[in-house]
Amino acid sequence: MALLSKKDTxxxxxxxxxxxxxxxxxxGICSALAITAELKASLVxxxxxxxxxxxxxxxxxxxxxxxxxxxxxxVQLIVVATLVIIVDQVLKAFxxxxxxxxAVFVGLIITNCIIMGRFEAFALANGPWKSFLDGIxxxxxxxxxxxxxxxxxxxxxxxxxxxxPVLGDPIAKTGLYATGYENNGFMIIPPxxxxxxxxxxxxxxxxxxxxxxxH
Amino acid sequence: MAVNTDxxxxxxxxxxxxxxxxxxxxxxxxxxxxxxxxxxxxxxxxQNILYAMGxxxxxxxxxxxxxxxxDEVEAEFASYIKEQLVIEGGKTTADKEAYLIDLKKQLAAKxxxxxxxxxxxxxEKDNKKFYIIPMYGKGLWDAIWGxxxxxxxxxxxxxxxxxxAETPGLGANIKMRYFMDDFSGExxxxxxxxxxxxxxxxxxxxxxxxxxxxxxxxLAGATITGNGVSAMIKESVxxxxxxxxxxxxx
Numbered sequence: 001m002a003l004l005s006k007k008d009t010x011x012x013x014x015x016x017x018x019x020x021x022x023x024x025x026x027x028g029i030c031s032a033l034a035i036t037a038e039l040k041a042s043l044v045x046x047x048x049x050x051x052x053x054x055x056x057x058x059x060x061x062x063x064x065x066x067x068x069x070x071x072x073x074x075v076q077l078i079v080v081a082t083l084v085i086i087v088d089q090v091l092k093a094f095x096x097x098x099x100x101x102x103a104v105f106v107g108l109i110i111t112n113c114i115i116m117g118r119f120e121a122f123a124l125a126n127g128p129w130k131s132f133l134d135g136i137x138x139x140x141x142x143x144x145x146x147x148x149x150x151x152x153x154x155x156x157x158x159x160x161x162x163x164x165p166v167l168g169d170p171i172a173k174t175g176l177y178a179t180g181y182e183n184n185g186f187m188i189i190p191p192x193x194x195x196x197x198x199x200x201x202x203x204x205x206x207x208x209x210x211x212x213x214x215h
Numbered sequence: 216m217a218v219n220t221d222x223x224x225x226x227x228x229x230x231x232x233x234x235x236x237x238x239x240x241x242x243x244x245x246x247x248x249x250x251x252x253x254x255x256x257x258x259x260x261x262q263n264i265l266y267a268m269g270x271x272x273x274x275x276x277x278x279x280x281x282x283x284x285x286d287e288v289e290a291e292f293a294s295y296i297k298e299q300l301v302i303e304g305g306k307t308t309a310d311k312e313a314y315l316i317d318l319k320k321q322l323a324a325k326x327x328x329x330x331x332x333x334x335x336x337x338x339e340k341d342n343k344k345f346y347i348i349p350m351y352g353k354g355l356w357d358a359i360w361g362x363x364x365x366x367x368x369x370x371x372x373x374x375x376x377x378x379x380a381e382t383p384g385l386g387a388n389i390k391m392r393y394f395m396d397d398f399s400g401e402x403x404x405x406x407x408x409x410x411x412x413x414x415x416x417x418x419x420x421x422x423x424x425x426x427x428x429x430x431x432x433x434l435a436g437a438t439i440t441g442n443g444v445s446a447m448i449k450e451s452v453x454x455x456x457x458x459x460x461x462x463x464x465x
Contacts, residue, residue, distance in 0.1 A: 034382065035382075035383050035384075036384075037382070037383060037384025037385055037436075038383060038384035040383075041383035041384060065220075066220065066229070067220070067229070068220045068221070068225055068226040068229050068230075069220060069221065070221070070226050071226055071229070071230055074230075075229075075233065078233065078237055082237050082240065082241065085241060086240075086241075086244060089244055089245060089248050089252070090244075090248070092248070092251075092252045092255065093248040093251035093252050093255070094251065096255040096258075096259065096285075103379065103380065104379075104380045104381070104382075104383060104387070107380075153384075154384070158384075171421060171422060185435045185436065188384060188385060188435060188436045189385075189436050
């Protein structure tokens with residue numbers, strides 16, 4: 001028997017493309033705007049969300065039969081917040097440098113609507129293993145878009161990737177800058193992320209007409 | 216056993232139990248990890264202070280910030296920082312643990328009109344004295360802080376900035392070397408005024424060749440964080456002005 005059944009595989013792969021949380025469900029846009037000005041921040045955020053959503057989905061799934069429906073949203077919030085705080089504290093004690101990089105993301109992870117959305121839509125109704133796969137899949141789908149947006153914004157806005165100059169030196173005018181090319185300052189401000197996400201949505205839907213809603 | 220999870224009494228009990236469990240986990244974790252976290256924070260402060268006076272492991276490539284490693288920082292701090300002073304109500308006293316003073320609390324006390332202490336560090340490297348002032352201010356989202364090292368002509372020898380929650384890629388870049396390195400060599404004086412150093416947009420000096428204009432080039436997309444840095448420097452140097460006037464070479 002294979003480790004993952006066909007259905008399990010689709011739990012992971014669907015959110016990467018045809019059911020992507022950002023481009024199809026249009027969730028998690030807020031953090032996609034906030035932290036994609038550079039690739040490194042996008043990567044850190046993606047890894048954090050994969051962890052929190054994977055573990056959080058399992059915890060919620062295990063508790064799904066005992067959570068009172070009236071206060072389930074608050075219970076979900078507490079689970080995310082606790083997980084994030086535990087991770088933050090442990091990192092502060094044992095990997096201080098890393099924790100400083102992550103500090104700014106803590107609040108953004110707790111309020112990420114993809115996390116609440118998956119708890120509500122999937123973990124409350126499915127077993128722990130399926131919930132875990134669903135969590136990982138959706139977080140990967142989110143991470144992929146974050147990295148794509150981060151790649152274009154950092155490259156066009158700052159001329160660097162992961163902080164390493166790839167287009168030459170903009171002040172000494174070497175490399176591509178020698179030809180008169182300039183960094184596009186617009187790309188590093190948040191509205192540029194909306195445009196990049198918009199282009200991704202456009203490309204994705206024109207390649208797969210089944211994704212276009214009928215009116 | 217089927218539980219009716221819709222009953223009000225169940226909901227209240229569930230909430231109470233959950234709060235107690237989560238609360239105890241977090242409380243236990245916080246108190247178990249506190250010694251480690253505090254030590255990390257202490258080392259970080261020492262690294263930051265040394266960084267400002269140029270004691271760090273930076274290469275010449277103007278790339279990344281490299282502190283003295285944590286396992287060496289305590290010894291290095293003791294050897295480079297010759298004096299730690301506390302300025303309280305015009306009186307200056309030596310205090311070996313002045314670097315542990317939380318400037319945020321002291322500034323809050325000052326605001327309320329209560330007595331407050333200001334820490335100041337005197338470092339010595341290659342027979343040159345550095346007067347290192349801690350700074351604390353507001354960025355766009357949350358607190359920003361740092362250290363500025365001055366010599367006795369009020370010329371900046373080095374700075375270190377850090378922040379709690381500035382935007383990655385924009386305001387968070389105040390802790391990048393290409394921003395911090397610009398401050399070295401600038402004077403904080405304008406005539407006899409303690410003008411500080413402004414983070415200026417469009418000053419037609421992106422390479423920062425003018426060192427006496429009290430200006431460095433701003434970060435694109437981080438206007439408010441930059442203004443916060445300018446305000447923080449100006450406020451801090453004026454706070455320490457009475458002391459600085461006593462050591463300044465006129």
